[in-house]
Amino acid sequence: MKRIKIKELLLSKDFGKEVIVEGWVRTRRGNKNVSFIAINDGSIIHSMQVVVDIAVFGEEALKNITTGACIKVKGILVESQGQGQPVEMQAKEIQLYGTSDPESYPLQKKGHTLEFLRSIAHLRPRTNTFGAVLRIRHNMAFAIHKYFNDKGFYYIHTPIITGSDAEGAGQMFRVSTLDPHNLPKTPEGKIDFSQDFFGKETNLTVSGQLEGELAAMALSEIYTFGPTFRAENSNTPRHLAEFWMIEPEMAFYDLEDNMTLAQDFVQYLVKYALENCKEDLNFLNEMYDKELISRLEFVVNNDFKRLTYTEAVEILMKSGEKFEFPVSWGTDLQSEHERYLVEKHFNKPVILIDYPKEIKAFYMKQNTDGKTVRAMDVLFPKIGEIIGGSQREENLEKLEARINELQIPSKDMWWYLETRKFGTAPHSGFGLGFERLILFVTGMANIRDVIPFPRTPKNAEF
Ligand code: 4AD
Ligand code: MG
Numbered sequence: 001m002k003r004i005k006i007k008e009l010l011l012s013k014d015f016g017k018e019v020i021v022e023g024w025v026r027t028r029r030g031n032k033n034v035s036f037i038a039i040n041d042g043s044i045i046h047s048m049q050v051v052v053d054i055a056v057f058g059e060e061a062l063k064n065i066t067t068g069a070c071i072k073v074k075g076i077l078v079e080s081q082g083q084g085q086p087v088e089m090q091a092k093e094i095q096l097y098g099t100s101d102p103e104s105y106p107l108q109k110k111g112h113t114l115e116f117l118r119s120i121a122h123l124r125p126r127t128n129t130f131g132a133v134l135r136i137r138h139n140m141a142f143a144i145h146k147y148f149n150d151k152g153f154y155y156i157h158t159p160i161i162t163g164s165d166a167e168g169a170g171q172m173f174r175v176s177t178l179d180p181h182n183l184p185k186t187p188e189g190k191i192d193f194s195q196d197f198f199g200k201e202t203n204l205t206v207s208g209q210l211e212g213e214l215a216a217m218a219l220s221e222i223y224t225f226g227p228t229f230r231a232e233n234s235n236t237p238r239h240l241a242e243f244w245m246i247e248p249e250m251a252f253y254d255l256e257d258n259m260t261l262a263q264d265f266v267q268y269l270v271k272y273a274l275e276n277c278k279e280d281l282n283f284l285n286e287m288y289d290k291e292l293i294s295r296l297e298f299v300v301n302n303d304f305k306r307l308t309y310t311e312a313v314e315i316l317m318k319s320g321e322k323f324e325f326p327v328s329w330g331t332d333l334q335s336e337h338e339r340y341l342v343e344k345h346f347n348k349p350v351i352l353i354d355y356p357k358e359i360k361a362f363y364m365k366q367n368t369d370g371k372t373v374r375a376m377d378v379l380f381p382k383i384g385e386i387i388g389g390s391q392r393e394e395n396l397e398k399l400e401a402r403i404n405e406l407q408i409p410s411k412d413m414w415w416y417l418e419t420r421k422f423g424t425a426p427h428s429g430f431g432l433g434f435e436r437l438i439l440f441v442t443g444m445a446n447i448r449d450v451i452p453f454p455r456t457p458k459n460a461e462f
Contacts, residue, residue: 001018001019001020001074002020003021003022003072004019004020004021005021005041005044006039006040006041006044006046006047006048007043007044008043009021009048009077009087010044010046010048010086010087012077012087014077015077015078015079015087016076016077016078017076017077018074018075018077018092019074019075019076020072020073020074021039021041021050021072021073021075021089022041022070022072022073022097023039023040023041023042023047023048023070023071024039024040024041024068024069024070024126025039025065025066025068025069025070025071025100026038026039026047026067027067028065028067032054033054033055034051034052034053034054035051035052035054035057035062036052037050037052037065037071037073037091038050039073040126040131042125044279045128045131045132045279045280045283046279047085048085048087048088048089049082049084049085049088050075050088050089050090050091050094051089051091052091052094053090053091057091057094061094062094064096064099065094065096066099066101066102066105067102067105067107067108068100068102068105068107068108068126069096069097069098069099069100070096070097070098071094071095071097072094072097073089073091073093073094073095074091074092074093074094075089075090075091075093076089076090076092078090106120106123107120107123107126107127112127114129114444117129117130118448118449118454121452121453121461121462122462125452128283128287129283129284129287129288129449130449131280132279132280132281132283132284132442133280133284133438133442133449134452135277135280136273136277136280136281136438136441136442137438137450139272139273139276139277140269140273140434140437140438140441141225141434143268143269143273144223144225144246144269145225146272147265147268147269148223148248151221153221153222153223153250154215154221154222154223155223155224155225156208156211156212156215156222156223156224157224157226158205158208158211158212158224158226159208159211160204160226161198161202161203161204161205162203162204162205163198163200163201163202163412164210164412164413164416165203165412170206170231170232171231171232172203172204172206172229172230172231173204173229173231173241174202174203175197175202175203175204176193176196176197176202177196178191178193178195178196204228204229205228205229206228206229206230207228207245207247208224208228208245209247209249209363209429209431210363210416212247212249213419213427213429214419216249216250216251216427216429217251217419217423217424217425217427220250220251220252221248221249221250221251222248222249222250223246223247223249224245224247224249225244225245225247225434226244227242227244227245228244228245229241230243233457235456235457236335237445237446237447237448238383238384238439238447239447239456240435240447240451240454240456241455241457242455243433243434243435243447243451244433244435244451245432245433245434246432246434247429247430247432248261248265248429248430249427249428249429250427250429251425251426251427252425252426252427253391253426253427253428253429254391254426254428255365255374255376255390255391255428257428258376258389258390258391258428258429258430259304259351259353259376261430262351262376262378262387262389262430262432263304263349263351263378265432266378266387266432266437267299269437269441270296270299270300270440270441271300273296274293274296274297274300277441281293281441281442284442284443284444285443288443288445289443291443295381295382295443296441298348299349299380299381299440302349303348304348304349304351304378305346305349305350305351306353307352307353308354308372309353309354309355309356309372309375310329310354310372312333312337312341312350312352313327313329315341316333316337316341319340319344319345321340321344323336323340324336329356330356330358330359331359332359333352333377335384335385338350338377338379338384339381339382339384341379342379342380342381342384343381343382349378349379349380349381350378350379351376351377351378351379352376352377353374353375353376354367354372354373354374354375355373355375355377356371356372357371357372357373360373360375360390361390362399362402362403363390363392363393363399364390364391364392364393365390365394366393366398366402374390374428375388375389375390376388376389376430377389378430380436380440382439382440382443382445383436383439383440385433385436386432386433386437387430387431387432387433388431389428389430389431390428390429390430391426391427391428392427392428392429394420394424394425394426394427395420395424396417396420396421396424399417399420435447435451438451
């Protein structure tokens with residue numbers, strides 16, 4: 001006989017049938033006649049209640065069935081007498097796979113803080129909270145592929161090790177096989193990277209965009225979905241050193257098309273979560289954030305407000321709000337400014353466009369005003385920036401001029417520039433931070449709690 005997952009059994013009406021479940025004990029309670037074991041296999045947030053007749057099994061046989069232990073139960077599926085679950089099992093045989101010492105099991109008691117759970121990242125998937133977050137994370141990854149596949153976008157695998165630092169999106173992590181205690185030097189006394197594994201300096205990628213653009217210049221509509229790495233020392237609830245990013249890139253899209261896609265994409269994902277992650281969202285709504293589900297519904301049902309950076313700066317300057325960082329035209333917006341616009345002023349998601357070129361990347365399409373570029377940032381309640389993107393500069397001369405202005409070493413960029421030389425095309429794209437999306441959908445407050453093993457400054461234990 002094969003095990004059936006609890007998710008499936010809880011929907012079953014096969015009362016009287018003999019079934020097997022396997023999973024981890026969440027609780028065991030009862031009296032001297034009967035014991036109730038709640039067993040969870042992670043397939044769903046709910047546990048299966050197993051009813052054990054102590055006269056049949058004996059106290060001794062049950063003594064090691066404690067919280068955290070792993071067991072296999074064969075029993076009869078019956079309609080539940082108690083409240084809280086539709087079905088339960090009457091145990092016939094119990095096999096103990098692994099004990100879990102109640103004295104030392106860190107999850108013996110409920111109600112741990114999220115900070116404490118971060119220190120036991122190897123065990124926290126056993127909690128309801130992380131089970132819910134991880135199931136939602138899976139569903140969102142699946143929905144991303146489904147969305148693009150249904151629209152005819154092709155999934156491109158861009159490299160994780162890169163030889164260029166053109167994006168300038170953040171500090172990079174070096175990839176090297178050189179012996180740090182005995183670095184080869186050039187005659188000028190610099191590190192001789194020609195002796196390194198790839199014969200040049202290489203790093204972990206900060207974004208798959210530049211390579212994604214190459215693919216879009218052939219397949220029209222593509223997306224990447226991979227890990228990206230930024231070695232900034234930002235210890236905030238919204239930054240990771242290793243995070244996942246989804247980057248669609250589309251030939252023949254202008255900034256308007258780009259914004260329309262971004263809104264449709266995020267609304268699709270949030271709607272998918274509402275429809276497919278109900279139990280987990282209900283749990284998170286109840287335990288962490290009573291407005292979670294209504295906030296998700298609101299985002300699905302309302303257009304995002306579109307306005308220019310210049311208009312946003314005017315609103316912020318006139319707001320009378322005391323910001324920690326003052327606003328003026330030309331400065332990058334801080335998360336407090338973004339959240340003011342979204343949460344206080346417009347009360348809906350916002351897409352800001354046409355940012356000053358000085359605070360945006362070299363590849364963004366230059367506006368005729370000479371000052372701004374066709375950038376777009378999508379700003380969300382509680383999160384701030386969830387998406388960053390732009391229409392790209394497709395004109396070779398303008399792009400080269402900007403590269404020279406910024407003194408970007410163009411010898412590393414020849415391949416990127418060739419797309420502008422051979423059959424250049426208007427095109428646009430954006431990057432959605434996967435963990436920022438999961439933060440929004442789960443209502444969790446800290447990005448460390450929406451990725452299984454967070455990488456942040458001074459933290460890579462697990
Ligand atoms: O705005 P960013 O830096 O844009 C790019 O990397 C472009 N190449 C995207 C493109 O046009 N294809 O990053 C995009 C998104 C941000 O909006 C944010 O959601 C997320 O990536 N992000 C981070 N998420 C977690 N931790 C960090 N350190 C992040 N930095 C950016
Ligand atoms: Mg950005």
